[in-house]
Amino acid sequence: MSYQAKYDEGGRREADRVDAESYLQNLQRRIKSLELQKRNTETELVRLQRENRELRKELDRLRSPPLITAVVEDVLVDGRAVVKSSSGPNYVVNVSHFVNTNDIVVGSRVAMNQRTLSILEVLPFSRDQAVSSMEIVKRPAVSYKDIGGLDLQIAEIKETVELPLKHPELFERVGIEPPSGVLLYGPPGNGKTQLAKAVASETESTFIKVVGSEFVRKFIGEGARIVREVFQLAREKGPSIVFIDEIDAIGSRRIDSEVSGDREVHRTMMQLLSEMDGFDPSGNVKILAATNRPDILDPALLRPGRFDRLIEVPLPDKKGRVNVLTIHTRNMNLKNVELEDVAERSENASGADLKAICTEAGMFAIRESRDYIEEADFFSACNKVLGSYEEKDSESGLIYG
Template structure:
């Protein structure tokens, strides 16, 4: 009997000990968790305290370094206008202090306290195309000669530069695509971007025209600077006649600013800084008004004419735009004969309108009559466009 009592006491003792150890482990885990939570909250408090102090600190002025006199004296032009000789904080790296760099100045002492990172205008950074266009050479009809010429001038120098070195010639710097609207100039540029591994930077000539003096030239300079940093790259300037028109003796202040932008473009195309892995493609509907300096060899070495499609080209374009359409007894040759003088964009609209006629009749196929109705509708709409005064489209 006594032995049983002793054994039960031992069992109770072991149970109490294990229970206490378990509770100790739980409390230790809770302690570690609370300590880590305390450290996290203390970090948040410190971060918020720094943020409050930063928000309470006085604003900084933006300036531009113009000259460096010595290690202790720097000439800085502030954004407000005046120029000062100031000192630099010991926290500012000496190797980054150079003429033209943007800096942040103390509002009271005008000392340099921070270097402002170099940045581009939002219009230039937005010009870079991240995703490649889906247009391929197979999507372009009737322009075999033009495709061959633009590939020789833009694509091959980027993909196989050794070919030109073996022959002993320099590839063309730039290509100008000239032709009426809707003939496929932009499509050619998109196809080149698709078939190369280069960075594609697209802008429109009118986006480089700005109100204030020097801003347009600054945009052009930043555009080519970005292209050099992203090389190999292709710069596509659509509607280049917006800044490349012929310079006149009699000009308004707005025209003179456009001319400054043009002169900066000329300097970038054929200046001291090389454009080894940067290729330029420009497009225009009005090559007759472009400045002679822009068209001379050394800037745009190759001018590619993109005309209205002929009969065979129209058949090829119609085949491209109808390859996904459900056709029934459609003769593309007859359609091509009736669309003499139409551009590739016009033919695309006719295919779309023919499909719309089929949908209107609740059919899942397109007939010859749908195409003929589409041609009549397009010609009627074209006549209406000619009758409407031009200022209505302004």
């Protein structure tokens, strides 16, 4: 074989080898691609199988018959329970072994099978939606520094509400029980609600605010039920502060009346008295109330053991008015303003009146296209805000409001 033939044969072999290596590399890349597709397919299969199981569970849940709610009235020694169903009659039923029998107590709500009436689940305590909305989840952003002219009242509410919650050992060492409830009374707009919010903020307690008129309901027994649920919520969320604003709506003096609405209000007040009697004064639930009509409250509310600490929140004096004005004007752009002169002109003004005066003074400045407030603006605001109260001041007496 000639040299040229040998050279051509070697070239063909080299070309075949290169083609074989290239083909092998292509096959290896193809294998890797198929392996990646296989892994992705297996992952997708696992996801679809899991989703299929979840959908089947959801389908089974939707196909399952509804359960009957009932209230446990008695627990028998053999493990069965006497329940009152939502449809009316009482039943003696068995308890599923999946249910912890220690959770079944008198008064608890349970779910029962429609066919066998066996107890399958213990339901949480039912609470009226209106009661749940009374709890203020966000802690009130009010401190004692935001309240002016009430130094004596702040000191009293600290020792009656804050100390028992934060330092109960002080009362144990002295050997006395703290006051059960605190009643704030006085003219409107002087900071009664602010005091309650401040003490809740300082003690880091759950703040439950309710207006007395919210306890007044149309049907017999509804108001008493709301009172029970409010105090039950306070026990669960302890340490907590229950603040009843305008308590005179349900705490007015009882009189002989043939009107069914009056009798229902009296029943609601009796439930409130019963709940207050059942509280431990040294516990972690404190009761505050506010009213501007102390003259019409029932004496039963004010006896020792109930609202036994009465704190008057009067109109601020001149020094107090200066403190209130200082608080309300700390973010205002003032120019040549003597707050003592403004306090002198705003005699018999409440804290709310002083806040309105500051707002009106700012409005007078805006009206004249100024970015600062002068003393004359405050004097004009005093005439505008307090001028409408002259007749009201002459009629004021023991009845606030």
